[in-house]
Amino acid sequence: MPLIENGRIGEDAWSFIPDGEPVPNDRPVIISFERWQAERDSFEGRNARLGVRLKSGTLAGAIAEDLDRFSLVAVEFAKFRDGRGFSTARELRERYGYTGEIRAVGHVIPDQYLFLVRTGFTSVEAPEGTNQESWANALKEITIAFQPSLDDTQPLSLLRRKLKVG
Amino acid sequence: MSAKDRSKEGSMKAITANRLRDGEVVFLGDGGRWVESFAEAALFPRDEADGVLAAAKEKAERERFGVDIYAFEVVEQDGVPVPATMRERIRTAGPTVRTDLGKQAWGKQAWGNQAA
Amino acid sequence: MNHIAPGARAGIYHYDEIDRQFVAERVEQFRKQVDRRLSGELTEEEFKPVRLMNGLYLQLHAYMLRIAVPYGVMSAVQLRKLAEIGRRYDRGYGHFTTRQNLQYNWIKLEDTPAILHELAEVDMHALQTSGNCVRNVTTDPFVGAAKDEVVDGRVYAEILRQWTTMHPEFTYLPRKFKIAISGAESDRAAVRIHDVGLLARRNDKGEPGFSFYVGGGLGRSPFVGKLVREWVAQEDFVAYLEAILRVYNQYGRRDNIYKARIKILVHELGLETFTREVEEEFARLRGPKYRLDPEVVEAIRQHFAPPPFEELPDHSDALERARAADPAFANWLAVNVAEHKAPGYAIATISLKPAGGIPGDATCDQMDLVADLAERHSFGELRVTHVQNLVLAHVKKDELYDLWKRLDDAGLGSANAGLIGDIIACPGLDYCALANARSIPLAQAISARFADPVRQRTIGELGIKISGCINACGHHHVGAIGILGVDKKGTEYYQITVGGDPTLTTAIGDILGPAVTETEAVDAIEAIVDVYLANRRDGAERFVDTLARVGHAPFKERIYAAD
Numbered sequence: 001m002p003l004i005e006n007g008r009i010g011e012d013a014w015s016f017i018p019d020g021e022p023v024p025n026d027r028p029v030i031i032s033f034e035r036w037q038a039e040r041d042s043f044e045g046r047n048a049r050l051g052v053r054l055k056s057g058t059l060a061g062a063i064a065e066d067l068d069r070f071s072l073v074a075v076e077f078a079k080f081r082d083g084r085g086f087s088t089a090r091e092l093r094e095r096y097g098y099t100g101e102i103r104a105v106g107h108v109i110p111d112q113y114l115f116l117v118r119t120g121f122t123s124v125e126a127p128e129g130t131n132q133e134s135w136a137n138a139l140k141e142i143t144i145a146f147q148p149s150l151d152d153t154q155p156l157s158l159l160r161r162k163l164k165v166g
Numbered sequence: 167m168s169a170k171d172r173s174k175e176g177s178m179k180a181i182t183a184n185r186l187r188d189g190e191v192v193f194l195g196d197g198g199r200w201v202e203s204f205a206e207a208a209l210f211p212r213d214e215a216d217g218v219l220a221a222a223k224e225k226a227e228r229e230r231f232g233v234d235i236y237a238f239e240v241v242e243q244d245g246v247p248v249p250a251t252m253r254e255r256i257r258t259a260g261p262t263v264r265t266d267l268g269k270q271a272w273g274k275q276a277w278g279n280q281a282a
Numbered sequence: 283m284n285h286i287a288p289g290a291r292a293g294i295y296h297y298d299e300i301d302r303q304f305v306a307e308r309v310e311q312f313r314k315q316v317d318r319r320l321s322g323e324l325t326e327e328e329f330k331p332v333r334l335m336n337g338l339y340l341q342l343h344a345y346m347l348r349i350a351v352p353y354g355v356m357s358a359v360q361l362r363k364l365a366e367i368g369r370r371y372d373r374g375y376g377h378f379t380t381r382q383n384l385q386y387n388w389i390k391l392e393d394t395p396a397i398l399h400e401l402a403e404v405d406m407h408a409l410q411t412s413g414n415c416v417r418n419v420t421t422d423p424f425v426g427a428a429k430d431e432v433v434d435g436r437v438y439a440e441i442l443r444q445w446t447t448m449h450p451e452f453t454y455l456p457r458k459f460k461i462a463i464s465g466a467e468s469d470r471a472a473v474r475i476h477d478v479g480l481l482a483r484r485n486d487k488g489e490p491g492f493s494f495y496v497g498g499g500l501g502r503s504p505f506v507g508k509l510v511r512e513w514v515a516q517e518d519f520v521a522y523l524e525a526i527l528r529v530y531n532q533y534g535r536r537d538n539i540y541k542a543r544i545k546i547l548v549h550e551l552g553l554e555t556f557t558r559e560v561e562e563e564f565a566r567l568r569g570p571k572y573r574l575d576p577e578v579v580e581a582i583r584q585h586f587a588p589p590p591f592e593e594l595p596d597h598s599d600a601l602e603r604a605r606a607a608d609p610a611f612a613n614w615l616a617v618n619v620a621e622h623k624a625p626g627y628a629i630a631t632i633s634l635k636p637a638g639g640i641p642g643d644a645t646c647d648q649m650d651l652v653a654d655l656a657e658r659h660s661f662g663e664l665r666v667t668h669v670q671n672l673v674l675a676h677v678k679k680d681e682l683y684d685l686w687k688r689l690d691d692a693g694l695g696s697a698n699a700g701l702i703g704d705i706i707a708c709p710g711l712d713y714c715a716l717a718n719a720r721s722i723p724l725a726q727a728i729s730a731r732f733a734d735p736v737r738q739r740t741i742g743e744l745g746i747k748i749s750g751c752i753n754a755c756g757h758h759h760v761g762a763i764g765i766l767g768v769d770k771k772g773t774e775y776y777q778i779t780v781g782g783d784p785t786l787t788t789a790i791g792d793i794l795g796p797a798v799t800e801t802e803a804v805d806a807i808e809a810i811v812d813v814y815l816a817n818r819r820d821g822a823e824r825f826v827d828t829l830a831r832v833g834h835a836p837f838k839e840r841i842y843a844a845d
Contacts, residue, residue, distance in 0.1 A: 059532055081331055081414070083454025087531045090451055095566060109328050111315065118450035131323055141311045144304040146444040148571050149451075157578060159444045160300055187320065188390035189344035230319075233326050234340060234715075251772050252720075253711060257342045261712035263640055263722045267373055267388070268343055 183232030289357035337408030354382030497548030594626025642670030710750030719767025
């Protein structure tokens with residue numbers, strides 16, 4: 001599936017390994033949070049990068065203690081209308097100080113991209129055949145925001161700020 | 167509605183949607199064509215309606231023609247087919263409190279000028 | 283874009299270039315979203331929340347577009363634009379809502395970007411008037427004018443309007459989120475039936491702060507908002523709200539639309555646990571990033587500076603002469619006019635409830651007239667109330683008679699504010715895709731039955747509120763008399779409740795007995811009124827007080843005696 005980064009389709013170095021399948025040790029992989037809970041000891045001493053995928057109902061606090069083990073946290077949107085992931089990303093960044101990649105997976109639409117970036121996501125897994133133009137445009141079409149967030153903004157006052165145009 | 171009318175309730179169904187681009191209430195007419203007036207709506211026996219609905223829905227969605235596509239019950243009143251529920255009568259005619267507006271104002275409904 | 287100055291003296295937030303640029307960008311964004319829907323890039327499922335976030339619903343007959351009137355205050359120029367849009371794109375009228383907004387009923391999707399573009403010319407929009415986001419923040423319709431005002435709610439409502447506009451974290455909440463603020467001694471904003479209700483007050487030092495009530499709401503399961511924190515200082519105002527929203531966004535139910543509002547979360551977690559979660563989040567958010575800077579508050583406050591009131595004697599000879607000479611005017615004065623904080627001025631309520639009329643509807647010609655009158659008599663500004671009336675907040679007492687005559691000529695002079703004819707009714711089955719029964723015809727029949735203004739005044743304060751389904755947009759739960767439309771095998775029936783109260787002593791009404799037909803409902807209301815008048819003490823006891831004293835029995839007996 002196409003990976004969206006900085007408004008463009010980018011290279012995806014990661015692959016998701018479904019539960020039960022063997023985990024390769026020589027390349028970056030994402031495993032489920034449930035697998036991590038069940039098999040965490042088996043990842044001791046792993047050198048290649050590890051990512052974890054959270055279901056939409058799994059909140060940031062569940063993984064907080066282990067965040068230093070992961071270079072990527074994938075946050076699932078079961079339905080694009082289910083906005084819990086926005087809080088999850090924000091909590092990961094603001095409350096738990098996570099600095100690795102946060103990726104939106106599942107059902108998200110370009111119309112949410114700006115919100116994703118502003119709450120701390122770094123990449124989005126988009127569906128096959130997605131219109132790249134809509135993702136690029138989503139970072140450019142609105143240049144004003146009314147609240148501080150995790151993106152790079154230039155405050156005009158406490159309430160209003162100029163968004164850095166993607 | 168009289169007892170005689172009620173006995174016929176549910177015997178036929180019509181298929182309706184709102185047109186995507188302007189929201190206008192439309193009905194599936196003969197030959198799969200969408201029409202604005204209930205008088206031109208095709209009526210389907212109950213057991214055929216589900217199949218017709220599924221096909222019409224798939225086509226209307228694919229062609230981005232209509233949304234909220236569903237079938238509703240039609241009964242006969244004084245020899246004229248009339249939607250069975252107040253909701254569908256109002257949708258088919260217009261607001262009962264503004265008879266100058268909606269299809270009733272343009273003569274695009276099947277029966278008199280009252281939805282009730 | 284052609285920009286039209288919306289009126290320098292009106293007590294609205296005045297946009298600058300940045301605000302205008304934002305709204306213009308948002309209009310363009312929506313234009314593209316409509317194009318993407320029509321081209322098939324967005325499915326209806328994906329488009330629906332996007333259009334709702336721009337106030338666009340699909341109703342029974344067409345699309346309905348709900349325009350935001352922030353905290354119910356707008357300028358005459360803005361109202362004139364609403365009239366113009368109603369003529370050009372709709373059917374020559376609009377409907378004022380209990381959320382202090384305005385909606386059109388006959389809109390075409392393909393016209394919507396053009397309409398939003400026209401609205402932007404007068405600094406208006408339809409943003410967040412629907413959808414699972416923070417909706418238009420409402421406040422006291424007498425804000426900035428009422429004698430009992432302690433804090434100007436517009437200032438904080440505007441701060442929240444900005445803060446919640448396209449909030450990246452809280453635009454896909456479990457369900458809609460409504461906030462109301464009251465800054466006066468009497469609550470005219472029904473704060474405790476909102477998701478968050480704020481009572482703005484002042485401490486011993488005169489500093490503003492807020493009591494937070496959370497989890498109020500009507501609908502299928504009515505709840506009265508619970509006090510979560512007695513005092514939140516001004517600087518923590520935004521941080522505390524952010525904490526509440528974050529707890530809600532994470533823990534609010536998403537498995538059942540009927541259990542997704544914050545009231546259910548508060549109820550299921552219990553007040554103590556909910557409060558602990560909020561306080562924990564708040565403690566972390568209490569840094570400089572979320573601190574509401576007094577300078578920002580001051581900058582916003584300047585938009586709502588009092589208009590240039592003249593120094594006038596409080597007594598008006600002209601008014602007294604007119605009162606003595608014209609009994610109909612005297613009646614309107616007694617019912618529809620409230621005290622103003624500035625001597626020689628008064629607050630006038632324009633009733634949108636003529637006997638037999640559709641509650642909250644106004645023709646575009648009436649809108650134009652009200653805009654003219656607002657310019658002539660009230661510094662070019664007016665308000666929409668949550669009971670679906672309009673208010674001119676700053677009228678010279680000397681000019682009240684002229685104002686009333688012009689209103690009365692246009693069918694806007696009804697003297698029934700707060701009386702039995704001042705009915706709240708949702709659009710009901712005549713327009714709404716969710717309704718089970720019609721609301722408007724019943725409202726029309728009741729107001730026609732009680733058309734006599736003298737009889738209405740004799741009955742006194744008595745709110746009737748009608749909803750056409752359990753979603754309770756007509757606030758029937760908090761009506762002194764509430765009416766809920768239900769569908770029984772294709773026939774409309776109406777369930778009557780009594781004893782509701784939308785003010786700070788908030789109460790949910792109790793069901794009086796089995797549902798009745800529309801005709802029976804009108805007779806039942808009259809019977810309730812008769813029983814009340816026969817039982818009330820000193821000729822002045824309020825309906826709710828008589829009811830509390832005598833109980834349901836005498837009312838039930840009269841209504842259901844024949845059964």
